[in-house]
Amino acid sequence: MAGLMLQGTGSDVGKSVLVAGLCRAAANRGLRVLPFKPQNMSNNAAVTPEGGEIGRAQALQALAARVPLQVDMNPVLLKPQADRTSQLIVHGKVRGTIGAANFREARRPLLPEVLESYRRLEARCDLVLVEGAGSPAEINLREGDIANMGFARAAGVPVVLAGDIDRGGVIAAIVGTRAVIAAEDAAMIHGFLINKFRGDPALFADGYGAIERMSGWRGYGVLPWVAEVSQLPSEDAVILERGLRGREGKVLVACPILPRIANFDDLDPLRQEPGVELAMIPPGTPIPAEADLVVLPGSKATIADLAFLRAQGWDIDVLAHRRRGRAVLGICGGYQMLGRSIADPLGIEGPAGEVPGLGLLDVATVLGDRKALRQVEGTAWGADFTGYEMHMGVTQGADAQRPFARLADAPTADARPANTRPTDTQPDGATSRDGLVTGTYCHGLLARPGLRARLLERIGTASDGADHDARVDAALDALAAAMERHLDIDGLLALAGTGAHG
Known part of the structure; x- marks a missing residue:
């Protein structure tokens, strides 16, 4: 069986959407693909058919893969509460709460259950696409980690690092990640890709080459800004920070x-x-x-x-x-x-x-x-x-x-x-x-x-009558098509161990 993990240089660099797009691209190639996120922290959750909770990002990724939701897709879900605690969901069910003070100690024993979920998914498909959380560069959180390199090393899953060029500083973000993480963790990263590029990609050729040279990792492509992504649900509340625009009769x-x-x-x-x-x-x-x-x-x-x-x-x-x-x-x-x-x-x-x-x-x-x-x-x-x-x-x-x-x-x-x-x-x-x-x-x-x-x-007012779920599905197809055009999907599949399908 094959697996590939996408980690990011930070939060909101587009990991969830990129995994969703890869799920749809792989499914379009005829692969049986399943999404996975070892540990998620979000108050946006979905309900599986058997009555369990998983992060909504994994629900979107399951839709992209054209498969039903399963609790194994997100075995550990933390839902922040008001008093610096988080409700702990394990395999879809409430297990208790975790406080900020005991977060590291409480998550460490969960790694075996995370690995059990991953192995169950791995046995049922051709490819598991794994989403990391936050960034591996948060080395203050590395001890006891089950969401990024802690999982990747335990499961033996190769990693590709995603950087968001739209926010600026992407060269430093990728090369800096290589500089601060442990050598054993860096060895799990086999390459990088650039997300949310606006303009002429030729203008970034020198920067792309500099990242390859200074990090020692190969590039898997530069994905331009995909307008249809705005029609996909977001898991991160940072997108809500937008106020009233012009109403124009609405x-x-x-x-x-x-x-x-x-x-x-x-x-x-x-x-x-x-x-x-x-x-x-x-x-x-x-x-x-x-x-x-x-x-x-x-x-x-x-x-x-x-x-x-x-x-x-x-x-x-x-x-x-x-x-x-x-x-x-x-x-x-x-x-x-x-x-x-x-x-x-x-x-x-x-x-x-x-x-x-x-x-x-x-x-x-x-x-x-x-x-x-x-x-x-x-x-x-x-x-x-x-x-x-x-x-x-x-x-x-x-x-x-x-x-x-x-x-x-x-x-x-x-x-x-x-x-x-x-x-x-x-x-x-x-x-x-x-x-x-x-x-x-x-x-x-x-x-x-x-x-x-x-x-x-x-x-x-009147509705446009559109089926929202159909609109989301069409956006996933558009995202997958853009990734096929601009990223080395064959190379990513080969890294995962599937070989190229098409």
Whole structure:
């Protein structure tokens, strides 16, 4: 079996997207390919068919590889919480918490389980494409590492280093990585590639040669800026740091950026709508009074993020928005915030206690130690949708008697006859008496064009009718085609041990 690991010179250099593109390119060549990330740290997660959690980047990569999600694709997932701790997910299930002080000690024993997952994937495919985390140049984190060189050396997987030229300093970033890492780690790196190049590649020829000469590693190509990548979901919240642009007659959807915002790719389908201006509101900025819809997003630490929302004065903005007769949508943690109260009797998110919510929905939430994890499908506002639940807590009250949706468990392939609809089995969410405020526990519900069109109709615009999932799939094809044109895919496959396929 064959494997190749892509590490980066830093965070957000494009590792997740590059692995996704390589997955699609390899799949297009007829290879059975599976993605893998030993350890991920993200509050953006996906639910596998068996009800486990993995990072959403691995979900995108699985889509690129045209394979179902599996918990082995991301055996260790850390979800940062409010008190310098992270929820620890191992093989898809919550195992406890890790604090900043004991992070190194706690992760070391996880390496055998990481390797078990990798070997299981390796046995089921022609090629495993592995994504690193952060950078191997973070030598202060090297001891006990299971995400980069610690894994690569234990598994014997060759490494290619990716650098982002768009941020500048790519020569120093790659050569500097070679300079600071241990010789044994450097021996695992067999080459580099350059990502996000704008302009004429000939202008970088001298720099490319300098990297090869000073690092001793061979280059596998320079990938230009691929416009379609903007249509792919991102796992890194750094992309949210963008404020209000020109509206040009569009409806305005505003979403505050909470410190522990989770699964923010729920809003990607709105970002792609030509009639919508999606404004992610950073701290220190009021929610615009002219917003047509305010979305309160998912959160990994609902009570702490609700306190932050109040400290920013966003609660005043949301209440004023509602008094102006404008719509509010809460998703998962945002749904919990809209209610009368949130109780945490077991101290799941911190000290046990209860806090008042925004009071826009007549419901109350009690957090518990059972985590709801499942893929779902259902109907809302007369339209079908699919999505997933990922939350801790039960929400009940008078407005829940006006549910947002009716849900059935998403069936397995043989659980229901083809071309038949699911039978409604249970309600989800709540709606205010006047219909302006809605909450739901369902993530991913706006990917289907029908429900998204219903939402946009309510705020005064029309949808383009595009299927968001189909748009993402087309973007993956465009990315893979660009990588085939500009990177040495044959060389990368040969390094992985597969040989060239085409």
